[in-house]
Amino acid sequence: MQTIDITLTVNDQQQTLPVKSNDTLLEVIRDYLDLTGSKEGCGEGVCGSCTVLLDGHPVRACLTLALEADGCAVTTVEGLADEDTLSPLQQSFIDHGAVQCGFCTPGMLISAKALLDENPSPDRQKLRQALSGNICRCTGYAKIVDAVAHAARPESGCPDCHTKDSGGDHD
Amino acid sequence: MKKREERLILGKGQYADDLAFFNMAHLVFVGSPHAHARIVSIDTKKALALPGVITVITGKEVAAHTRPLPVQANFTSKGWTWRLADVYAIPADKVRWHGEPVAAVVAEDEETARRAADLVEVAYEALPLAGDLRTALSPGAPKVYDDWEDNKQVHLVFDFGDPEKAFAMADQVLQVTNREGRVTGVPIEPRGCVGLYDTKNDTLEMWGSFQTPFLSRHNIAATLGVPEAKVKINAVDIGGAFGLKIHAWKENVVALASKLSGRPVKWMEPHRDFMATGPHQRDVFWDGTIAFKNDGTLLGLKATVFHDLGVESTNKGIAALSIFPACSSPTNMYKWVGMHVEGIGTVTNKSFYCAYRGYGKDKGIKFIEAAINQVAKKLHMTPEAIRMKNFIQPDEFPYHQINNYVLDSGDYPAVLNKAMEMADLDFFRKRKKELAGQGRYLGIGLVTAIEPAGVAVPNCQMGGITEARVLITPDGSVEVHSDRTEIGQGAEISHATIVADILGMDMAHIHVKRVTSDFIGQGPLSSRGAVYPASAVAKAAKLLRKKVVQCAGSLMKIPADQVVLEKGYIYPVNAPEKKISYAQFADKMFFFPGPRGLDPEILKAHDHLLDVTTTWYSPTTPESGSSYTSFCVSADIAVVEVDIDTGVTQIVKYVHVHDAGTIINAQVVDGQIQGGIVQGIGEALYEGLNYDENGQLMNTSFSNYLIPTSVEAPDIEIAHLETPSPFSETGSKGMGEAPIIGSKAVILDAIEDALSDFGIRVNDAPATPEKVRKWIRQASGQNQ
Numbered sequence: 025m026q027t028i029d030i031t032l033t034v035n036d037q038q039q040t041l042p043v044k045s046n047d048t049l050l051e052v053i054r055d056y057l058d059l060t061g062s063k064e065g066c067g068e069g070v071c072g073s074c075t076v077l078l079d080g081h082p083v084r085a086c087l088t089l090a091l092e093a094d095g096c097a098v099t100t101v102e103g104l105a106d107e108d109t110l111s112p113l114q115q116s117f118i119d120h121g122a123v124q125c126g127f128c129t130p131g132m133l134i135s136a137k138a139l140l141d142e143n144p145s146p147d148r149q150k151l152r153q154a155l156s157g158n159i160c161r162c163t164g165y166a167k168i169v170d171a172v173a174h175a176a177r178p179e180s181g182c183p184d185c186h187t188k189d190s191g192g193d194h195d
Numbered sequence: 196m197k198k199r200e201e202r203l204i205l206g207k208g209q210y211a212d213d214l215a216f217f218n219m220a221h222l223v224f225v226g227s228p229h230a231h232a233r234i235v236s237i238d239t240k241k242a243l244a245l246p247g248v249i250t251v252i253t254g255k256e257v258a259a260h261t262r263p264l265p266v267q268a269n270f271t272s273k274g275w276t277w278r279l280a281d282v283y284a285i286p287a288d289k290v291r292w293h294g295e296p297v298a299a300v301v302a303e304d305e306e307t308a309r310r311a312a313d314l315v316e317v318a319y320e321a322l323p324l325a326g327d328l329r330t331a332l333s334p335g336a337p338k339v340y341d342d343w344e345d346n347k348q349v350h351l352v353f354d355f356g357d358p359e360k361a362f363a364m365a366d367q368v369l370q371v372t373n374r375e376g377r378v379t380g381v382p383i384e385p386r387g388c389v390g391l392y393d394t395k396n397d398t399l400e401m402w403g404s405f406q407t408p409f410l411s412r413h414n415i416a417a418t419l420g421v422p423e424a425k426v427k428i429n430a431v432d433i434g435g436a437f438g439l440k441i442h443a444w445k446e447n448v449v450a451l452a453s454k455l456s457g458r459p460v461k462w463m464e465p466h467r468d469f470m471a472t473g474p475h476q477r478d479v480f481w482d483g484t485i486a487f488k489n490d491g492t493l494l495g496l497k498a499t500v501f502h503d504l505g506v507e508s509t510n511k512g513i514a515a516l517s518i519f520p521a522c523s524s525p526t527n528m529y530k531w532v533g534m535h536v537e538g539i540g541t542v543t544n545k546s547f548y549c550a551y552r553g554y555g556k557d558k559g560i561k562f563i564e565a566a567i568n569q570v571a572k573k574l575h576m577t578p579e580a581i582r583m584k585n586f587i588q589p590d591e592f593p594y595h596q597i598n599n600y601v602l603d604s605g606d607y608p609a610v611l612n613k614a615m616e617m618a619d620l621d622f623f624r625k626r627k628k629e630l631a632g633q634g635r636y637l638g639i640g641l642v643t644a645i646e647p648a649g650v651a652v653p654n655c656q657m658g659g660i661t662e663a664r665v666l667i668t669p670d671g672s673v674e675v676h677s678d679r680t681e682i683g684q685g686a687e688i689s690h691a692t693i694v695a696d697i698l699g700m701d702m703a704h705i706h707v708k709r710v711t712s713d714f715i716g717q718g719p720l721s722s723r724g725a726v727y728p729a730s731a732v733a734k735a736a737k738l739l740r741k742k743v744v745q746c747a748g749s750l751m752k753i754p755a756d757q758v759v760l761e762k763g764y765i766y767p768v769n770a771p772e773k774k775i776s777y778a779q780f781a782d783k784m785f786f787f788p789g790p791r792g793l794d795p796e797i798l799k800a801h802d803h804l805l806d807v808t809t810t811w812y813s814p815t816t817p818e819s820g821s822s823y824t825s826f827c828v829s830a831d832i833a834v835v836e837v838d839i840d841t842g843v844t845q846i847v848k849y850v851h852v853h854d855a856g857t858i859i860n861a862q863v864v865d866g867q868i869q870g871g872i873v874q875g876i877g878e879a880l881y882e883g884l885n886y887d888e889n890g891q892l893m894n895t896s897f898s899n900y901l902i903p904t905s906v907e908a909p910d911i912e913i914a915h916l917e918t919p920s921p922f923s924e925t926g927s928k929g930m931g932e933a934p935i936i937g938s939k940a941v942i943l944d945a946i947e948d949a950l951s952d953f954g955i956r957v958n959d960a961p962a963t964p965e966k967v968r969k970w971i972r973q974a975s976g977q978n979q
Contacts, residue, residue, distance in 0.1 A: 060213040061206020063434070065383040066466040070897035073383055101206035114204045121862030124870065125683025126203030127210065127384045127434030156904040159897060161382050161435050162683040164869030165905040167862075 030094035035103030043090040050074045050085035053100055061101035061130045072158030075131035076100050082138040101130035113137060113175040120171040124162035132158045136172045145176050199687050208432045211387030211403045216459035220249055222452050223308035225298040225315045227290035230544040230890020232319035234289055234297060241314040242300055247307035249456050251315060252299045252448060254287030260451055264444065264510035265417040268655035276350035280340045280507045284447040291339055291506045292544050293891050294471035301452045301460060324544050326890045328503040331543045339506060339542040348507055349515050349540030353522050356533035356597030361495025364532060365486035369573060371566040374959045376883040377478035379470060380551040384434020387463035388446055392453040399450055402429045406440035406680055407718030408711055410656055418447040428712040436682035438550030439474045441720055444511045467895040474512050474549030475884060478503040481562045487570050491581045493529055499537040500558065505545035512549025515540050516655050523598045524559025528607050528645045529585040531597050544890045554721055556647050557936040564642045564940045565958065578641040579615060583608055600647060601815040603920045605828045605854055611643055613914055614830035614852040623834050638949025640833045640941040647823035648929025649726025651816045659812055662715040663731035665694055665739050666806035669785040671778030673700060675707045678716020679728035684931055685863030686724055690732050692859050693925060697736040699760030700777060722929030726824050730924035731811035738807040746784055746803060749794035781805065814922050825920045825928035827855040831937035837949040839971050842964030844880055844946055846909040854916040857926030864930065865913060871934025873908045879942035883961050
């Protein structure tokens with residue numbers, strides 16, 4: 025099949041890539057660029073595991089055609105840390121035990137980042153709404169919501185951590 | 196050790212779909228559009244003509260090159276009905292459910308394989324359906340398996356204690372029915388794997404989302420007719436499992452495709468295929484009569500539980516067996532005189548039955564909890580009062596239950612009391628009355644449960660096998676091997692915590708290895724992780740500690756009982772300054788034991804290698820026949836508000852008090868609780884797999900099979916009690932399934948309480964808004 029060159033700035037690196045007209049952004053990220061952090065769960069835009077930022081806005085990479093992303097900046101989970109130094113949001117996920125099987129985590133992190141970029145101190149309800157497009161089957165969401173709430177307001181300790189007696193180590 | 200979670204959060208996880216091999220081909224299945232049809236012919240010419248297509252495998256090739264899937268559970272010897280069927284991974288003669296694979300296309304890339312799959316031409320002759328339990332059991336029903344007498348696969352009959360005496364003693368009896376709809380656990384990652392058949396060595400190796408690699412190896416080797424010793428199965432990062440990745444079935448076709456093509460072959464199951472051709476659960480109907488005294492003393496039960504299995508369930512899945520615990524579990528945590536329980540499993544033209552969190556243990560408990568709440572209502576007792584009256588008491592453990600379960604430990608009244616205190620029951624009961632006058636409907640649900648955990652059942656592949664190995668390497672780091680795959684339940688961190696604690700080492704030096712079929716064991720299922728594998732690992736670590744202490748004593752010229760292991764160092768109790776690190780110690784043990792070497796007695800005893808492999812088996816099962824070893828305890832109290840105009844249920848408050856014995860890692864336990872509760876809420880309110888009259892599954896997507904999102908999931912208030920189990924090596928109890936049991940039951944109970952003015956019995960899950968409105972309409976109509 026014929027290919028068309030597109031330009032993407034993925035995690036701050038500009039790349040020109042030959043893509044097919046029916047390639048999705050997810051296929052390009054995973055298969056061409058070997059950034060396998062973004063996951064395909066349902067493949068039909070419902071589960072949110074493939075969520076990436078496109079020019080700062082969260083999109084379903086499995087439903088976005090690569091051609092539509094031509095000229096855009098893409099942030100994937102691999103772009104959140106500085107080398108292996110976790111971002112505060114990622115560190116908060118670890119501290120709160122918000123990673124269980126880890127499959128939804130990349131998409132969840134991206135949606136959380138999009139929220140915090142737009143609204144640095146969301147209340148718990150807003151936070152739940154912002155994450156409602158990302159399905160998690162393991163955690164029941166409590167630790168994820170706690171992790172994002174804490175990342176939003178680290179200076180206040182863990183006032184929003186709902187599970188007071190989790191005893192999780194926060195070091 | 197870099198924490199697993201750090202690797203995953205950086206996007207460095209390696210799940211099945213992230214696997215890439217040189218020269219890898221891709222496999223796609225072709226599914227049947229019919230629910231029940233004879234396969235007249237399959238024409239693969241057009242598919243094979245598509246450039247990039249390597250081969251097409253149909254039922255004929257599967258029959259020619261493989262054996263029927265091995266039987267995973269067989270209770271024929273018990274004198275019960277237990278029918279088996281010869282089933283191949285792909286059928287050659289007829290399809291039995293919508294989506295069942297009739298062919299597999301192997302191509303250079305996935306896209307080509309998909310296009311070719313559309314070009315496979317299959318001629319079907321549609322057959323009449325056994326589309327639901329009622330039809331399948333009716334006389335003259337279409338048969339799912341032609342050589343069976345009828346569609347009944349399983350009929351088990353149990354008498355526990357003395358049921359006749361129980362009913363003779365009763366002041367009253369009450370008939371109770373309960374239905375649970377068909378659901379699936381549906382992890383976000385579907386199944387997938389890569390198979391690599393090495394034609395030079397005649398070996399097969401596979402990597403993928405295998406929850407139980409050792410069982411999968413057995414089943415795949417048996418199907419392919421290859422010695423197990425020539426097959427290795429590797430679990431990679433697994434994106435959730437919940438029991439749904441125990442079996443191996445389509446994986447056999449991937450292995451065959453690699454063998455036939457000589458290429459590594461990858462298969463990733465599309466999500467909608469996972470829904471349509473993956474494991475299903477629940478779909479049961481209970482009809483029972485409970486016997487009791489006027490003072491609330493529970494006496495007995497006579498009940499039958501009907502299961503809609505879908506297609507036969509002893510070789511694709513292993514859940515015909517789940518009828519066993521479904522029948523045993525109604526005893527829950529109470530004293531009884533006797534029970535007569537029958538379990539019937541019927542085959543229908545639906546996808547197969549396999550494990551999902553609960554595995555039958557849930558069904559009996561949910562039923563009996565609903566029944567007990569009915570009894571309480573009849574006797575004008577509170578739900579807590581009837582439970583307090585019938586609980587097994589803290590001083591009665593170990594308690595030999597009438598069904599042979601040996602209940603290990605617990606303080607049931609304390610768990611319930613704590614939950615009641617946290618839930619502020621009196622306040623909400625008052626509030627319910629206040630709101631009733633304002634046309635608002637508040638309901639309070641209360642349920643208590645024990646979870647039978649750590650399974651060992653004869654006559655099946657869940658016999659209790661487990662193996663663990665803990666070793667110290669020459670550089671002083673530690674490897675931990677077991678059959679407990681990491682499926683998001685905290686296997687790795689739990690094992691590392693146990694071993695670090697016993698050896699006096701820092702967690703950073705403990706490396707919990709990926710699970711492969713090299714280690715014997717049935718894997719993490721039926722909440723056995725904290726019972727069998729954790730006990731085996733703890734036992735291996737204790738034996739290794741003994742060796743370390745003995746050898747260090749020899750090196751330091753002190754008695755073994757004066758050796759201290761602490762924070763990664765080894766030292767004489769009286770001379771901490773003489774400490775050596777584990778690295779120094781291991782180096783001496785492996786390579787440089789000089790100047791004069793180890794004590795010759797240690798060498799003569801062959802006891803110098805810092806490597807222990809061992810096993811563990813329940814201390815109660817051999818004598819009692821108890822198929823479970825530990826029984827964690829939980830109490831769930833939920834307050835809901837039902838909007839009677841929309842039928843929508845809102846969860847106002849949720850309290851869960853839990854006693855799973857010694858807690859190894861509190862975050863892990865809380866994660867299991869919160870996740871399980873939300874899954875149970877999904878089952879109670881939304882989740883249901885619905886087939887239409889043609890046997891087509893109507894919901895194969897997250898957009899119409901609704902599971903809770905972060906908005907529907909409530910904040911959950913949790914408290915822990917810790918009554919160690921005397922029977923596990925660490926004192927901890929399996930607890931992964933209790934939360935999904937109590938939560939489903941308590942939400943339904945709370946809705947029933949909210950609708951008490953209408954006199955509605957909420958006994959048909961899920962209680963969707965449509966159903967709630969229907970119940971209210973019907974009740975209002977009757978009342979007019």
